[in-house]
Amino acid sequence: EEASRRAREEAERLKTNEEEREAKREAERLRKEAEGREAKRIAQEEEASRRAREEAERLKTNEEEREAKRIAQEEASRRAREQAERLQQENEDREGKEAEGREAKRIAQE
16 A cells, blocks of 8 residues: 555656646747747847838938939039120120221221
């Protein structure tokens, strides 16, 4: 009877040890699973952050390009105005000289 009782206790102890080991294995599996999900979440956040930075840089570059085009257009307009003013002045000077020449001829003919 004592031997039987000891055998039952040993069997119960072994059963309990096996259940504890199984519980530990399950806890470890769940921990690894959770770590995997966390790692995946972090990777997704990092990817989203990287994409956001790239988009911000693209938008910044677009804005810089628009600003450069605007400045170039303003400069081209300024040069065109200056050229037009210079040509107009040259025409007025030429017309003035022609008028003086005609006046001088008229006076000489009189």
